[in-house]
Amino acid sequence: MRLTTKGRFAVTAMLDLALNASDGPVTLANIAARQKISLSYLEQLFAKLRRNDLVASVRGPGGGYQLARSSDQLSVAEIIIAVEESIDSRQCEGKKDCLGEGAGHRRCMTHDLWESLNQNVIQFLSAVTLAELVQQQFTPTEPATKTVSGPASRVKSRQEDTNKRRASFAAENVVAS
Amino acid sequence: MRLTTKGRFAVTAMLDLALNASDGPVTLANIAARQKISLSYLEQLFAKLRRNDLVASVRGPGGGYQLARSSDQLSVAEIIIAVEESIDSRQCEGKKDCLGEGAGHRRCMTHDLWESLNQNVIQFLSAVTLAELVQQQFTPTEPATKTVSGPASRVKSRQEDTNKRRASFAAENVVAS
Protein backbone atom coordinates (compact mmCIF):
# COMPACT_ATOMS: atom_id res chain seq x y z
CA MET A 1 0.00 0.00 0.00
CA ARG A 2 1.11 3.44 -0.69
CA LEU A 3 0.93 5.72 2.28
CA THR A 4 3.67 8.25 2.72
CA THR A 5 4.09 11.53 4.53
CA LYS A 6 2.42 13.15 1.56
CA GLY A 7 -0.84 11.49 2.42
CA ARG A 8 -0.49 12.04 6.12
CA PHE A 9 0.41 15.68 5.75
CA ALA A 10 -2.48 16.19 3.40
CA VAL A 11 -4.95 14.75 5.86
CA THR A 12 -3.45 16.77 8.67
CA ALA A 13 -3.63 19.94 6.62
CA MET A 14 -7.21 19.29 5.60
CA LEU A 15 -8.11 18.69 9.20
CA ASP A 16 -6.47 21.95 10.13
CA LEU A 17 -8.50 23.61 7.43
CA ALA A 18 -11.69 22.12 8.78
CA LEU A 19 -10.88 23.19 12.31
CA ASN A 20 -10.26 26.78 11.27
CA ALA A 21 -13.00 27.08 8.74
CA SER A 22 -14.94 29.63 10.75
CA ASP A 23 -12.55 32.51 10.16
CA GLY A 24 -12.74 32.60 6.41
CA PRO A 25 -10.06 31.33 4.08
CA VAL A 26 -7.04 29.83 5.74
CA THR A 27 -3.60 30.64 4.42
CA LEU A 28 -1.04 27.97 3.79
CA ALA A 29 1.39 30.00 5.83
CA ASN A 30 -0.85 29.55 8.84
CA ILE A 31 -1.20 25.83 8.32
CA ALA A 32 2.51 25.53 7.82
CA ALA A 33 3.15 27.30 11.11
CA ARG A 34 0.55 25.39 13.08
CA GLN A 35 1.35 21.97 11.71
CA LYS A 36 5.05 22.44 11.19
CA ILE A 37 4.96 21.54 7.56
CA SER A 38 7.10 23.31 4.99
CA LEU A 39 5.19 25.92 3.07
CA SER A 40 6.57 24.88 -0.28
CA TYR A 41 5.58 21.34 0.37
CA LEU A 42 2.08 22.38 1.36
CA GLU A 43 1.76 24.34 -1.85
CA GLN A 44 2.51 21.19 -3.78
CA LEU A 45 -0.05 19.21 -1.88
CA PHE A 46 -2.74 21.84 -2.18
CA ALA A 47 -2.23 22.12 -5.89
CA LYS A 48 -3.28 18.51 -6.12
CA LEU A 49 -6.08 18.90 -3.65
CA ARG A 50 -7.39 21.76 -5.67
CA ARG A 51 -7.15 19.91 -8.95
CA ASN A 52 -9.25 17.21 -7.35
CA ASP A 53 -11.82 19.68 -6.13
CA LEU A 54 -11.29 18.96 -2.50
CA VAL A 55 -10.45 22.56 -1.68
CA ALA A 56 -11.26 25.93 -3.19
CA SER A 57 -8.79 28.77 -3.28
CA VAL A 58 -9.30 32.47 -2.80
CA ARG A 59 -6.59 34.64 -4.20
CA GLY A 60 -5.27 37.98 -3.19
CA PRO A 61 -4.82 39.52 0.22
CA GLY A 62 -7.04 37.93 2.81
CA GLY A 63 -7.27 34.89 0.60
CA GLY A 64 -6.40 31.32 1.29
CA TYR A 65 -8.02 27.93 1.07
CA GLN A 66 -11.38 26.54 2.06
CA LEU A 67 -12.87 23.10 1.97
CA ALA A 68 -14.71 22.55 -1.27
CA ARG A 69 -17.49 20.70 0.52
CA SER A 70 -18.75 20.28 3.99
CA SER A 71 -16.43 18.19 6.08
CA ASP A 72 -18.84 15.31 6.38
CA GLN A 73 -18.74 14.98 2.63
CA LEU A 74 -14.98 14.62 2.50
CA SER A 75 -13.42 11.25 3.12
CA VAL A 76 -9.86 10.53 4.08
CA ALA A 77 -9.60 8.19 1.11
CA GLU A 78 -10.25 11.01 -1.31
CA ILE A 79 -7.57 13.14 0.23
CA ILE A 80 -4.96 10.45 0.12
CA ILE A 81 -5.78 9.37 -3.39
CA ALA A 82 -5.62 12.97 -4.52
CA VAL A 83 -2.08 13.49 -3.35
CA GLU A 84 -0.68 10.00 -3.77
CA GLU A 85 -2.34 9.48 -7.12
CA SER A 86 -3.34 5.92 -6.44
CA ILE A 87 -3.62 4.16 -3.20
CA ASP A 88 -2.53 0.85 -4.58
CA SER A 89 0.40 -1.14 -3.65
CA ARG A 90 2.62 -1.04 -6.57
CA GLN A 91 0.96 -3.64 -8.67
CA CYS A 92 2.15 -7.17 -8.83
CA GLU A 93 5.17 -6.59 -10.97
CA GLY A 94 3.46 -6.77 -14.26
CA LYS A 95 6.09 -8.38 -16.37
CA LYS A 96 4.69 -11.69 -17.36
CA ASP A 97 1.48 -12.33 -15.56
CA CYS A 98 -0.82 -10.04 -13.85
CA LEU A 99 -0.86 -7.51 -16.55
CA GLY A 100 -4.34 -7.62 -17.49
CA GLU A 101 -7.81 -8.47 -18.00
CA GLY A 102 -6.85 -10.46 -21.03
CA ALA A 103 -9.31 -13.25 -21.57
CA GLY A 104 -7.36 -16.38 -20.80
CA HIS A 105 -4.65 -14.41 -19.15
CA ARG A 106 -3.34 -15.84 -15.97
CA ARG A 107 -3.05 -13.61 -13.02
CA CYS A 108 -0.26 -14.15 -10.58
CA MET A 109 -1.10 -16.38 -7.69
CA THR A 110 -1.62 -13.73 -5.12
CA HIS A 111 -3.21 -11.13 -7.33
CA ASP A 112 -6.63 -11.42 -5.80
CA LEU A 113 -5.25 -11.14 -2.33
CA TRP A 114 -3.61 -7.78 -2.91
CA GLU A 115 -6.53 -6.44 -4.80
CA SER A 116 -8.76 -7.51 -2.02
CA LEU A 117 -6.54 -5.83 0.51
CA ASN A 118 -6.59 -2.63 -1.47
CA GLN A 119 -10.33 -2.62 -1.52
CA ASN A 120 -10.41 -3.20 2.16
CA VAL A 121 -8.16 -0.25 2.85
CA ILE A 122 -9.99 2.04 0.50
CA GLN A 123 -13.27 1.06 2.00
CA PHE A 124 -11.95 1.73 5.44
CA LEU A 125 -10.59 5.14 4.56
CA SER A 126 -13.66 6.01 2.57
CA ALA A 127 -15.75 5.49 5.64
CA VAL A 128 -13.83 8.05 7.66
CA THR A 129 -14.84 11.64 7.06
CA LEU A 130 -13.06 14.82 7.97
CA ALA A 131 -16.01 15.67 10.15
CA GLU A 132 -15.33 12.61 12.24
CA LEU A 133 -11.71 13.59 12.67
CA VAL A 134 -12.80 17.06 13.70
CA GLN A 135 -15.15 15.55 16.21
CA GLN A 136 -12.37 13.47 17.62
CA GLN A 137 -10.25 16.51 18.34
CA PHE A 138 -12.77 17.52 20.96
CA THR A 139 -12.99 14.14 22.61
CA PRO A 140 -9.42 13.42 23.66
CA THR A 141 -10.24 9.74 23.93
CA GLU A 142 -8.54 7.31 26.23
CA PRO A 143 -6.38 4.54 24.74
CA ALA A 144 -6.65 4.10 21.05
CA THR A 145 -8.42 0.78 21.26
CA LYS A 146 -11.62 2.75 21.49
CA THR A 147 -10.79 4.25 18.15
CA VAL A 148 -12.59 6.35 15.71
CA SER A 149 -15.80 5.24 14.21
CA GLY A 150 -15.11 2.98 11.33
CA PRO A 151 -14.91 -0.63 10.38
CA ALA A 152 -12.03 -1.39 12.67
CA SER A 153 -13.87 -0.88 15.88
CA ARG A 154 -16.44 -3.39 14.88
CA VAL A 155 -13.89 -5.87 13.71
CA LYS A 156 -12.43 -5.82 17.14
CA SER A 157 -15.44 -7.42 18.72
CA ARG A 158 -15.93 -10.17 16.19
CA GLN A 159 -12.71 -11.95 16.63
CA GLU A 160 -13.77 -15.20 18.16
CA ASP A 161 -13.49 -17.27 15.02
CA THR A 162 -9.77 -16.89 14.71
CA ASN A 163 -7.61 -19.09 16.79
CA LYS A 164 -5.89 -17.66 19.79
CA ARG A 165 -2.44 -17.60 18.38
CA ARG A 166 -3.33 -15.43 15.52
CA ALA A 167 -5.49 -13.18 17.57
CA SER A 168 -2.85 -12.46 20.13
CA PHE A 169 -0.29 -12.21 17.42
CA ALA A 170 -2.14 -9.47 15.70
CA ALA A 171 -2.74 -7.63 18.90
CA GLU A 172 0.81 -7.49 20.03
CA ASN A 173 2.13 -6.47 16.68
CA VAL A 174 0.29 -3.23 16.48
CA VAL A 175 3.18 -1.16 17.57
CA ALA A 176 2.28 2.11 19.10
CA SER A 177 4.81 4.60 17.83
CA MET B 1 1.46 0.76 5.39
CA ARG B 2 4.52 -1.08 4.53
CA LEU B 3 4.07 -3.57 1.78
CA THR B 4 6.85 -4.11 -0.69
CA THR B 5 7.93 -6.87 -3.01
CA LYS B 6 9.56 -8.47 -0.01
CA GLY B 7 6.18 -9.19 1.52
CA ARG B 8 4.63 -10.19 -1.74
CA PHE B 9 7.46 -12.50 -2.70
CA ALA B 10 7.35 -14.06 0.73
CA VAL B 11 3.69 -14.85 0.45
CA THR B 12 4.16 -16.20 -3.05
CA ALA B 13 7.02 -18.38 -1.93
CA MET B 14 5.11 -19.69 1.04
CA LEU B 15 2.21 -20.47 -1.20
CA ASP B 16 4.53 -22.32 -3.51
CA LEU B 17 5.78 -24.23 -0.53
CA ALA B 18 2.27 -25.15 0.49
CA LEU B 19 1.38 -26.26 -3.00
CA ASN B 20 4.39 -28.55 -3.23
CA ALA B 21 4.35 -29.84 0.29
CA SER B 22 3.52 -33.38 -0.73
CA ASP B 23 6.93 -34.16 -2.17
CA GLY B 24 8.97 -33.59 0.93
CA PRO B 25 11.15 -30.57 1.54
CA VAL B 26 11.18 -27.99 -1.22
CA THR B 27 14.43 -26.39 -2.24
CA LEU B 28 14.78 -22.69 -2.68
CA ALA B 29 16.25 -23.35 -6.10
CA ASN B 30 12.95 -24.90 -7.13
CA ILE B 31 10.90 -22.05 -5.81
CA ALA B 32 13.21 -19.58 -7.47
CA ALA B 33 12.74 -21.32 -10.79
CA ARG B 34 8.98 -21.70 -10.53
CA GLN B 35 8.26 -18.24 -9.22
CA LYS B 36 11.02 -16.40 -11.02
CA ILE B 37 12.51 -14.97 -7.89
CA SER B 38 16.22 -14.61 -7.42
CA LEU B 39 17.69 -17.37 -5.31
CA SER B 40 19.79 -15.06 -3.20
CA TYR B 41 16.80 -12.92 -2.45
CA LEU B 42 14.79 -15.95 -1.45
CA GLU B 43 17.53 -16.99 0.89
CA GLN B 44 17.25 -13.69 2.65
CA LEU B 45 13.53 -13.97 2.97
CA PHE B 46 13.60 -17.53 4.22
CA ALA B 47 16.16 -16.70 6.85
CA LYS B 48 13.58 -14.36 8.35
CA LEU B 49 10.75 -16.79 7.88
CA ARG B 50 12.74 -19.40 9.70
CA ARG B 51 13.68 -17.10 12.54
CA ASN B 52 9.98 -16.45 12.98
CA ASP B 53 9.18 -20.15 12.98
CA LEU B 54 7.04 -20.02 9.91
CA VAL B 55 9.12 -22.57 8.07
CA ALA B 56 11.40 -25.39 9.08
CA SER B 57 14.55 -26.25 7.21
CA VAL B 58 16.03 -29.63 6.43
CA ARG B 59 19.69 -29.55 5.65
CA GLY B 60 21.81 -31.67 3.45
CA PRO B 61 21.05 -33.34 0.16
CA GLY B 62 17.38 -33.87 -0.36
CA GLY B 63 16.77 -31.09 2.08
CA GLY B 64 14.87 -27.88 1.71
CA TYR B 65 12.09 -26.05 3.45
CA GLN B 66 8.75 -27.04 4.84
CA LEU B 67 5.95 -25.16 6.43
CA ALA B 68 6.36 -25.08 10.17
CA ARG B 69 2.65 -25.58 10.68
CA SER B 70 -0.27 -26.71 8.69
CA SER B 71 -1.27 -24.15 6.10
CA ASP B 72 -4.51 -23.31 7.82
CA GLN B 73 -2.54 -22.20 10.83
CA LEU B 74 -0.44 -19.74 8.87
CA SER B 75 -1.80 -16.31 8.17
CA VAL B 76 -0.65 -13.92 5.52
CA ALA B 77 -0.14 -11.28 8.19
CA GLU B 78 2.45 -13.39 9.94
CA ILE B 79 4.38 -13.88 6.76
CA ILE B 80 4.47 -10.23 5.87
CA ILE B 81 5.35 -9.07 9.34
CA ALA B 82 8.13 -11.63 9.47
CA VAL B 83 9.88 -10.27 6.42
CA GLU B 84 8.97 -6.61 6.66
CA GLU B 85 9.58 -6.43 10.38
CA SER B 86 6.60 -4.30 11.19
CA ILE B 87 3.60 -3.74 9.10
CA ASP B 88 3.12 -0.18 10.17
CA SER B 89 3.19 2.83 8.08
CA ARG B 90 6.22 4.71 9.03
CA GLN B 91 4.98 6.17 12.22
CA CYS B 92 3.68 9.65 12.58
CA GLU B 93 7.01 11.38 12.56
CA GLY B 94 7.67 11.06 16.22
CA LYS B 95 9.56 14.22 16.86
CA LYS B 96 7.39 16.21 19.16
CA ASP B 97 4.08 14.56 19.57
CA CYS B 98 3.04 11.09 18.97
CA LEU B 99 5.91 9.55 20.73
CA GLY B 100 4.22 7.85 23.45
CA GLU B 101 1.84 6.56 25.87
CA GLY B 102 2.85 9.22 28.31
CA ALA B 103 -0.04 10.01 30.56
CA GLY B 104 -1.01 13.48 29.50
CA HIS B 105 0.99 13.27 26.35
CA ARG B 106 -0.63 14.67 23.30
CA ARG B 107 -0.77 12.52 20.25
CA CYS B 108 -0.68 14.09 16.85
CA MET B 109 -4.07 14.84 15.40
CA THR B 110 -4.30 11.92 13.09
CA HIS B 111 -2.53 9.38 15.24
CA ASP B 112 -5.63 7.36 16.01
CA LEU B 113 -6.60 7.24 12.39
CA TRP B 114 -3.40 5.61 11.25
CA GLU B 115 -3.32 3.27 14.15
CA SER B 116 -6.84 2.28 13.39
CA LEU B 117 -5.94 1.69 9.77
CA ASN B 118 -3.03 -0.47 10.76
CA GLN B 119 -5.24 -2.58 12.93
CA ASN B 120 -7.71 -2.93 10.15
CA VAL B 121 -5.07 -4.14 7.72
CA ILE B 122 -3.54 -6.54 10.16
CA GLN B 123 -6.94 -7.87 11.02
CA PHE B 124 -7.67 -8.40 7.39
CA LEU B 125 -4.42 -10.16 6.63
CA SER B 126 -4.61 -12.21 9.80
CA ALA B 127 -7.87 -13.63 8.64
CA VAL B 128 -6.42 -14.96 5.40
CA THR B 129 -4.63 -18.27 5.74
CA LEU B 130 -2.27 -19.95 3.37
CA ALA B 131 -4.76 -22.75 3.12
CA GLU B 132 -7.27 -20.36 1.67
CA LEU B 133 -4.81 -19.20 -0.93
CA VAL B 134 -4.06 -22.79 -1.82
CA GLN B 135 -7.73 -23.43 -2.17
CA GLN B 136 -8.07 -20.50 -4.47
CA GLN B 137 -5.48 -21.84 -6.85
CA PHE B 138 -7.89 -24.62 -7.72
CA THR B 139 -10.89 -22.40 -8.22
CA PRO B 140 -9.74 -19.96 -10.87
CA THR B 141 -12.67 -17.65 -10.11
CA GLU B 142 -13.95 -14.98 -12.40
CA PRO B 143 -12.33 -11.58 -12.16
CA ALA B 144 -13.07 -11.20 -8.51
CA THR B 145 -12.83 -7.51 -8.12
CA LYS B 146 -14.41 -4.87 -10.17
CA THR B 147 -13.32 -1.30 -10.30
CA VAL B 148 -13.19 0.16 -6.92
CA SER B 149 -15.35 3.02 -5.86
CA GLY B 150 -13.50 6.06 -7.04
CA PRO B 151 -12.96 9.29 -5.20
CA ALA B 152 -16.24 10.67 -6.37
CA SER B 153 -18.47 7.98 -5.02
CA ARG B 154 -18.18 7.81 -1.35
CA VAL B 155 -19.17 4.93 0.80
CA LYS B 156 -21.99 6.12 2.89
CA SER B 157 -22.89 3.08 4.87
CA ARG B 158 -20.57 1.48 7.29
CA GLN B 159 -19.32 -1.98 6.70
CA GLU B 160 -21.84 -3.88 8.71
CA ASP B 161 -20.85 -7.46 8.53
CA THR B 162 -17.20 -7.95 9.11
CA ASN B 163 -17.55 -11.68 8.98
CA LYS B 164 -17.98 -11.35 5.30
CA ARG B 165 -14.45 -10.18 4.86
CA ARG B 166 -13.16 -13.58 4.11
CA ALA B 167 -15.96 -14.27 1.75
CA SER B 168 -15.32 -11.04 -0.05
CA PHE B 169 -11.86 -12.24 -0.75
CA ALA B 170 -12.63 -15.74 -1.84
CA ALA B 171 -15.73 -14.98 -3.75
CA GLU B 172 -16.47 -11.66 -5.31
CA ASN B 173 -17.91 -8.76 -3.53
CA VAL B 174 -17.95 -5.24 -4.70
CA VAL B 175 -17.79 -2.27 -2.50
CA ALA B 176 -21.27 -0.96 -2.22
CA SER B 177 -21.22 2.60 -3.32
Place this chain on the structure above:
DNA sequence: TCTATACTTGAGTGAATTAGTAGGGTATTG
Protein backbone atom coordinates in the same frame (compact mmCIF):
# COMPACT_ATOMS: atom_id res chain seq x y z
C1' DT C 1 35.72 -39.74 5.11
C1' DC C 2 34.62 -37.04 1.29
C1' DT C 3 31.95 -34.24 -1.24
C1' DA C 4 27.93 -32.55 -3.32
C1' DT C 5 23.96 -30.49 -1.73
C1' DA C 6 21.68 -26.98 0.46
C1' DC C 7 21.01 -23.90 4.08
C1' DT C 8 23.00 -19.45 6.39
C1' DT C 9 24.97 -14.97 6.92
C1' DG C 10 26.78 -10.34 6.10
C1' DA C 11 28.14 -6.81 3.37
C1' DG C 12 27.65 -4.08 -0.57
C1' DT C 13 25.43 -1.59 -4.55
C1' DG C 14 22.75 0.62 -8.40
C1' DA C 15 18.29 2.31 -9.24
C1' DA C 16 14.25 4.31 -7.80
C1' DT C 17 11.48 6.91 -4.75
C1' DT C 18 10.66 10.26 -1.19
C1' DA C 19 10.61 14.42 0.94
C1' DG C 20 11.46 18.10 0.48
C1' DT C 21 13.81 23.24 -1.64
C1' DA C 22 14.37 26.90 -4.69
C1' DG C 23 12.88 30.30 -7.31
C1' DG C 24 10.42 31.90 -10.21
C1' DG C 25 5.71 33.32 -11.80
C1' DT C 26 0.30 34.95 -11.79
C1' DA C 27 -3.97 36.67 -9.85
C1' DT C 28 -6.36 39.72 -6.69
C1' DT C 29 -7.36 43.34 -3.57
C1' DG C 30 -6.82 47.34 -0.55
Place this chain on the structure above:
DNA sequence: CAATACCCTACTAATTCACTCAAGTATAGA
Protein backbone atom coordinates in the same frame (compact mmCIF):
# COMPACT_ATOMS: atom_id res chain seq x y z
C1' DC D 1 0.73 49.52 -7.44
C1' DA D 2 2.41 47.00 -4.00
C1' DA D 3 1.41 43.55 -0.80
C1' DT D 4 -0.53 39.26 -0.28
C1' DA D 5 -1.08 34.73 -1.42
C1' DC D 6 -1.86 31.28 -4.72
C1' DC D 7 0.51 28.72 -8.63
C1' DC D 8 4.06 26.07 -11.17
C1' DT D 9 8.38 23.86 -12.69
C1' DA D 10 12.51 22.07 -11.86
C1' DC D 11 15.94 20.27 -9.04
C1' DT D 12 18.35 17.49 -5.35
C1' DA D 13 19.94 15.18 -0.98
C1' DA D 14 18.82 11.33 1.47
C1' DT D 15 16.65 7.20 2.07
C1' DT D 16 14.90 2.87 0.86
C1' DC D 17 14.36 -1.00 -2.23
C1' DA D 18 15.59 -4.88 -4.53
C1' DC D 19 18.52 -7.22 -5.25
C1' DT D 20 23.81 -9.41 -5.92
C1' DC D 21 28.14 -11.28 -4.21
C1' DA D 22 31.01 -13.84 -1.54
C1' DA D 23 32.02 -16.66 2.03
C1' DG D 24 30.69 -19.61 5.08
C1' DT D 25 28.26 -24.02 8.00
C1' DA D 26 25.70 -28.28 8.36
C1' DT D 27 24.17 -32.73 6.64
C1' DA D 28 23.39 -37.02 3.86
C1' DG D 29 24.72 -40.39 0.91
C1' DA D 30 28.61 -42.81 -1.73
